[in-house]
Amino acid sequence: MVLWIITASTLYTLKTGKTIDTKTSRLVKAFDRDHMGERRWKRKTVTEFVIISVVSIIFTVFIFVTDFDYARLDFPVSAFPFIGGWVGFNVGEILRMSGL
Template sequence: MGETQWDIQEVKRLKKKQVIQYNLAMLLVFVLFGYFVEIGKVSMIFVMFCVLCWIIAVTSLYTLNTGKPVGTKTNKRLQEFDRDRLGEKRWKRRTMIGAVLISVVSVALTVFLFYTNFENSRMEFPRDAFPLIGVWVGYNLGELVRISNL
């Protein structure tokens, strides 16, 4: 599909739907974060983030190698739009950078998990959740700006 064949209003609607899906997933992560902090299982928080990073890394690498988008129907459609809009070369470069970065983070987090003693680690909820909240708010603001710029 050429860029002129995309209905921008439909893309905006799909992007808003994707933001809602992301927010529901982040709400689940936030609740799990709070739960694990309250029961004193700090290591489970890092395991949860490690697994999440590996899932993202594997799906990114799969998309890069096969060219097939992975995710919900909305997500797949938006990936097709981005690929068409950016062009094959820019899309591939951007996807490769993302896949490499998330893979490096995944490996680093895995190594961190194996070499860290969580016995005496303490976290306080909600004070230690502020970085998570910051990422959540930042993502939402960035997406709203990108949607309005379409």
């Protein structure tokens, strides 16, 4: 679910040019857009959207195909998607900031 929200947010950013983020993140993205140029920013955003969409589709198919009655889950499942989304988002932001 978190991946689909990130995918929708990236599509919204790609179509409108606006972001749904904190003030600091918006400033970083605006600087990134000005620094890289419009064409390069658009190309990077399209690439990001495609990768996130493919990962979301693969993960969704995996969830529907996996037989969870057979698999033994001894760990708290509820925390891992949030931790994974948070780590992935922060790694992406760090990579974008280091590319400035």
